[in-house]
Structures are given as structure tokens and as C-alpha cells.
Amino acid sequence: MRQTLKQILPVGQAAVDLLFPPICLWCGAAESDAERASTTPAPSSAAPPASPSATPHTSPALCADCVERLLGPRPSRCRRCGMPTSADAPALPNGRCRACREDAFHFSAVVPLGDYVDELRDAVLAMKETTGRTLAMAIARLLAAEARATMESFQPDLIAAVPMHWWPRAWRGMNSAEIVAETLARELCIAWAPRLLIRHRYTAPQSDLPRTRRRTNVRNAFRVSRCYTLDRPRVLLVDDILTTGATCSEAARTLRDAGAADVFVAVVTRATSP
Known part of the structure; x- marks a missing residue:
């Protein structure tokens, strides 16, 4: 029976796609099979064997044209802060760039999908809306496809999201960083730790503050949930935007103080200016 279902399901999906062609979540255009194949991440040879329950989930696709526009320049x-480097502004011998050489981050590395500009910026803002869940899933799959090797090189044991305080979360109805983190966990077959961190203190939006006040604004804003005991795990911390790094650094400090061996950060976008 199981083998019969495996043979029938692809045929059924093909029939549904023929009658109702998949629609790109970003531009709304109907996708062809070739476009879907080009935006579906190939399995990584470095990925551990997945159990049936850990098989990566599929999520709505983005068309090839939108993927290129969203990613922009690469x-x-x-490695330390995720800022673009160039021949005119290369990384320093210690592995840091000129932008982060004076910053004492509590995370070890940052991997962004792209910069907080143009269509990727618009997509991140759309993800924050109550209707942005499926878009956040698709963007997370794109991040997994683009940066799988880098994230797997961190050898994370857990994936967690930077949390929102309960009040703005209740107002918005969702936390896009959690959706991205959960989808990444499924795609990479890494344990997802929901509500590992709790934002127990309300803080003013970082975007409303100058750079000099952002670290103090989030100081002691997080705690690790009592449901977890951290026995030296390596944690991949996920957020939608990284600007100065103050929020992710404070979250990473909280995780390290609670027993995490190391913390790495994956974000959808890296802002190149505060």
C-alpha cells in the first residue's frame, strides 16, 4: 500500500499543477516546471541522513526571476559580522572587517541571505505582516539553498529564533524570525528549539534608536526558558534583519551564559548602514 501511494502521489500532484499552476509568492506569475526545479535546493552531500520524520518539508516556491532579483549581487x-567586503575594504588579518573590528560580539559568525535593500528589503517587511507566513517559509528555503554549506559548517545542534516580547507579538500575531528558523530547521534536518529564548523585558524598537543606545536598550532583555537545559550545544540563532548586531549579540550572550558552547547567526538581510 505504501509503495502504491508513493507512485500515485506524484501523479496526483502533477495533475493538480496542470489544472492549477503554482503561483510565485512574490510576483504572482504562474511557474513552469523548469522554474520550480531551478529554485528548489538540491540535497547537500554533507547533510546527515534524514529520518522520515526529519525529511525537509516543501514550501511555496519563488520563480527564477524573483529569486535573482531578491538575491541581488552576491x-x-x-565572516564575523556579515558585512560586504571588497578589494577596497578587505577583511583584516584577524578575520574581521573594518566595520566590526571594534565590536565585541557574543556570536562567532553571521550568514545573511542578502543586504537590506531593494526587493529583499520589501520581502522582509512583507514577511512581518499577518499574511507573510508562506512568504517567510519560501525565503527560509531560499536561505537554506544559498547558504546550506556555510550553516552546516557551523555544526549546530539547535536552531532558535530571536524572540519578540509578548505584547508586540500579540499585536502582530506572529514572529517572522520564528517561521524562518523553524523552516530552516526542517530544511537542514537540525533540531528546532521553539521558545528557547524569551524576551521577558519590553524594549523600544531598535530602529528608533541611535547606534550608541542599541546595546543598552536590549541589555538583559532575554532569558532562556526553564523548559531547556543547555549542555554545551552549538546554536544557530535566526533573525530577519541584522543592523548593528546588538540584539543578536545580547541574545547570544544570554545563550552562552546559560551553557551554549557557541552561537552563530543566520539572517535574511544584513543592513549595511544603521
């Missing part, structure tokens, strides 16, 4: 980046 510059080399500082």
Missing part, C-alpha cells in the same frame, strides 16, 4: 562578506 559580494564576499566578513
Whole structure:
């Protein structure tokens, strides 16, 4: 029976796609089979064997044209903070760039999908809306496809999201960083730790504050949930935007103080200016 279902399901899906062609979540255009194949991440040879329950989930696709526009240029980046580097502004011998050489981050590396500009910026803002769940899933799959090797090189044991305080979360109805983190966990077959971090203190929006006040604004804003005991795990921390790094650094400090061995950051976008 199981083998019969495996043979029938692809045929059924093909029939549905023929009658109702998949629609790109970003531009709304109907996708062809070739476009879907080009935006579906190939399995990584470095990925551990997945159990049936850990098989990566599929999520709505983006068309090939939108993927290229969302990704934009792919510059080399500082491993430490994720900022673009160039021949005119190369990374320093210590592995940091000129933008982060004075910053004492509590995370070890940052991997962004792209910069907070143009259509990717618009997509991140759309993800924050109550209707942005499926878009957040698709963007997360794109991040997994683009940066799988880098994220797997961190050898994370857990994936967690930067949390929102309960009040703005209740107002918005969702936290896009959690959706991205959960989808990444499924795509990479890494344990998802929901509500690992709790934002127990309300803070003013970082975007409303100057750079000099952002670290103090989020100081002691997080705690690790009592449901978890951290026994030296390596944690991949996920957020939608990284600007100065203050929020992710404070979240990473909280995780390290609670027992995490190391913390790495994956974000959808890296802002190149505060």
C-alpha cells in the first residue's frame, strides 16, 4: 500500500499543477516546471541522513526571476559580522572587517541571505505582516539553498529564533524570525528549539534608536526558558534583519551564559548602514 501511494502521489500532484499552476509568492506569475526545479535546493552531500520524520518539508516556491532579483549581487562578506567586503575594504588579518573590528560580539559568525535593500528589503517587511507566513517559509528555503554549506559548517545542534516580547507579538500575531528558523530547521534536518529564548523585558524598537543606545536598550532583555537545559550545544540563532548586531549579540550572550558552547547567526538581510 505504501509503495502504491508513493507512485500515485506524484501523479496526483502533477495533475493538480496542470489544472492549477503554482503561483510565485512574490510576483504572482504562474511557474513552469523548469522554474520550480531551478529554485528548489538540491540535497547537500554533507547533510546527515534524514529520518522520515526529519525529511525537509516543501514550501511555496519563488520563480527564477524573483529569486535573482531578491538575491541581488552576491559580494564576499566578513565572516564575523556579515558585512560586504571588497578589494577596497578587505577583511583584516584577524578575520574581521573594518566595520566590526571594534565590536565585541557574543556570536562567532553571521550568514545573511542578502543586504537590506531593494526587493529583499520589501520581502522582509512583507514577511512581518499577518499574511507573510508562506512568504517567510519560501525565503527560509531560499536561505537554506544559498547558504546550506556555510550553516552546516557551523555544526549546530539547535536552531532558535530571536524572540519578540509578548505584547508586540500579540499585536502582530506572529514572529517572522520564528517561521524562518523553524523552516530552516526542517530544511537542514537540525533540531528546532521553539521558545528557547524569551524576551521577558519590553524594549523600544531598535530602529528608533541611535547606534550608541542599541546595546543598552536590549541589555538583559532575554532569558532562556526553564523548559531547556543547555549542555554545551552549538546554536544557530535566526533573525530577519541584522543592523548593528546588538540584539543578536545580547541574545547570544544570554545563550552562552546559560551553557551554549557557541552561537552563530543566520539572517535574511544584513543592513549595511544603521
